[in-house]
Amino acid sequence: xxxxxxxxxxxxxxxxxxxxxxxxxxxxxxxxxxxxxxxxxxxxxxxxxxxxxxxxxxxxxxxxxxxxxxxxxxxxxxxxxxxxxxxxxxxxxxxxxxxxxxxxxxxxxxxxxxxxxxxxxxxxxxxxxxxxxxxxxxxxxxxxxxxxxxxxxxxxxxxxxxxxxxxxxxxxxxxxxxxxxxxxxxxxxxxxxxxxxxxxxxxxxxxxxxxxxxxxxxxxxxxxxxxxxxxxxxxxxxxxxxxxxxxxxxxxxxxxxxxxxxxxxxxxxxxxxxxxxxxxxxxxxxxxxxxxxxxxxxxxxxxxxxxxxxxxxxxxxxxxxxxxxxxxxxxxxxxxxxxxxxxxxxxxxxxxxxxxxxxxxxxxxxxxxxxxxxxxxxxxxxxxxxxxxxxxxxxxxxxxxxxxxxxxxxxxxxxx
Numbered sequence: 001x002x003x004x005x006x007x008x009x010x011x012x013x014x015x016x017x018x019x020x021x022x023x024x025x026x027x028x029x030x031x032x033x034x035x036x037x038x039x040x041x042x043x044x045x046x047x048x049x050x051x052x053x054x055x056x057x058x059x060x061x062x063x064x065x066x067x068x069x070x071x072x073x074x075x076x077x078x079x080x081x082x083x084x085x086x087x088x089x090x091x092x093x094x095x096x097x098x099x100x101x102x103x104x105x106x107x108x109x110x111x112x113x114x115x116x117x118x119x120x121x122x123x124x125x126x127x128x129x130x131x132x133x134x135x136x137x138x139x140x141x142x143x144x145x146x147x148x149x150x151x152x153x154x155x156x157x158x159x160x161x162x163x164x165x166x167x168x169x170x171x172x173x174x175x176x177x178x179x180x181x182x183x184x185x186x187x188x189x190x191x192x193x194x195x196x197x198x199x200x201x202x203x204x205x206x207x208x209x210x211x212x213x214x215x216x217x218x219x220x221x222x223x224x225x226x227x228x229x230x231x232x233x234x235x236x237x238x239x240x241x242x243x244x245x246x247x248x249x250x251x252x253x254x255x256x257x258x259x260x261x262x263x264x265x266x267x268x269x270x271x272x273x274x275x276x277x278x279x280x281x282x283x284x285x286x287x288x289x290x291x292x293x294x295x296x297x298x299x300x301x302x303x304x305x306x307x308x309x310x311x312x313x314x315x316x317x318x319x320x321x322x323x324x325x326x327x328x329x330x331x332x333x334x335x336x337x338x339x340x341x342x343x344x345x346x347x348x349x350x351x352x353x354x355x356x357x358x359x360x361x362x363x364x365x366x367x368x369x370x371x372x373x374x375x376x377x378x379x380x381x382x383x384x385x386x387x388x389x390x391x392x393x394x395x396x397x398x399x400x401x402x403x404x405x406x407x408x409x410x411x412x413x414x415x416x
Contacts, residue, residue: 010326011036011142011150013165014158015124016043017106018298018315020113022158023122024063025323028399034150035117036128036142038159042114047106048185048275049224051076051202054098055395056313059320062399068112073104074200074218082205084212086260098393101309103202103215103224109312125150130164133294140293154332155294156322161281163300169291176281178234179305181211183277184248185226190261190268192216192223207259210252214265225265227252228280228306235278245274280306282355285348290336297322302347308354310392318343320397328403341406350392 008031012023015037023033052060052069060069077100079092094100117124129145133155141151157165161176192200192214200216211228229251240248249271256262283303289296298315308314322339329335 008032008154008326008330009034009152011140011152011155012158013130013142013155014160014298014300015039015126016158016160017109017113017312018160018300018319019158020117020122020124021060021063021316022156022297022319022322024113024116024120025320026156026326027120027122028063029323029327031323031326032152033122034152035122035124036130036144036150037124037126038129040127042124042126043107043110044114045107047110048183048226048277049103049105050312051101051103051309052109052316053101053309053313054094054393056310056316057099057102058396059313059316062320062397063116065112065116068116069102069104069109072108072112073102076101076103076215077201080201080203082203084205084207084259084262092389095389095393098389101393130159130168133165133168135292135294153293154326157294157296157300158298158319160299161279161283161303163296165294166286166296166300169294169296170286170288173286173288174284176283176303179280179282180230180232181228181280182231182235182240183226183228183280183306184252185224185275185277186245186249186269186271186273187217188214188223188225188265188269189221190223190265191220205259205262207256207262209258210255212256212259212262214262222268223265225262225269227256227262229255231278237278240276240278243276245271245276248276249274282351289340289344290333293332295322295332295336295339302343302351304347304351305354308350310350310354314347314350317395317397318347320399324397324399324401325403329405334405335403338403338406342403346395 010026010031010033012019012033012035015035019035023035026033057069081089083089127146130142131145132143134141139151139153140155141149142155143149155165157163159165166173200218202215203213205212210230214223214225216223249269253266256266281303282305283299283301286301289301297318302314304310304314321342325335325339329338
């Protein structure tokens with residue numbers, strides 16, 4: 001479907017991942033777009049590694065990014081669940097009719113999106129911290145901390161778990177919830193058996209005292225690893241930086257001293273590569289996804305636990321689906337209602353399932369032992385790849401399909 005150009009303009013708040021994807025999707029849908037980022041500079045080179053699942057890759061392919069994504073990161077092979085003692089509990093080999101997910105650094109995807117924004121002529125304005133918004137009959141004006149403003153037809157909050165737009169929509173909206181876990185990751189010279197570059201297996205193990213994950217690098221040079229450390233009190237970025245990489249690595253080695261192969265991977269780990277992520281947060285169910293001319297997308301409205309492996313993928317799905325709704329439903333209220341009806345059931349189901357997995361990461365020794373007993377049975381029955389992965393990884397966006405308004409009864413209570 002070739003979208004006609006319109007005079008409708010969208011103000012996108014947030015220049016991370018969800019914001020640029022939203023902007024590109026809106027431009028494809030025929031809208032004019034400006035992106036506003038609170039930080040003074042771009043985030044090039046910042047952030048750790050994550051996986052984009054097949055459904056997320058499919059959403060990005062709608063925007064013509066498939067070839068560029070194929071040149072960054074590395075393909076995901078089987079996902080192997082281990083017992084922390086060197087044994088395997090089960091394996092998810094994915095579904096043969098779906099593409100492999102890709103492991104990549106956030107900076108790599110960020111770079112791809114920034115290049116495409118420049119090629120498309122979409123401007124990102126930095127140092128624009130949103131402080132308020134005023135709606136009128138014909139549009140909405142965003143107010144920024146530096147005294148400037150911008151006016152458009154709709155304002156889209158892609159500003160993460162600490163979203164300002166969410167509080168403007170609903171001052172009583174819930175805040176992000178800390179998971180009780182802190183993420184530590186880095187690289188090790190430890191080499192795993194196998195053939196590099198063929199889609200390395202990603203391994204997960206609920207160790208004796210902490211959760212551990214690792215995978216071989218595509219060039220065979222070593223291993224990427226991460227640990228989810230139980231941390232009852234959430235720390236700030238300044239606090240984790242003050243502790244330093246050497247100390248965080250020491251703590252990981254201590255927590256995984258009895259775990260295999262975590263012990264070997266960490267023994268050869270480079271403290272200079274250690275990164276710490278104190279904001280492992282989830283968003284509880286957000287009552288109001290939109291109000292008036294404002295709407296939320298990505299982590300600002302649905303941030304599942306990192307255990308889902310779906311944070312980025314769900315964000316880019318929602319960005320593209322929101323653009324379809326604004327393309328096909330000229331009335332913004334109808335477009336926002338259709339978007340929420342389309343997305344809420346899916347993202348909340350995935351978030352609920354991921355929360356159960358996350359609870360296992362902070363469980364005690366007895367619960368961990370029980371998991372090791374029941375996991376092999378579960379993976380042969382109700383946790384089979386077809387049952388677990390198909391509903392999530394098999395989701396595809398039909399860009400050509402026209403969006404229709406939802407019934408008024410389904411919109412009740414959402415636009416208030």
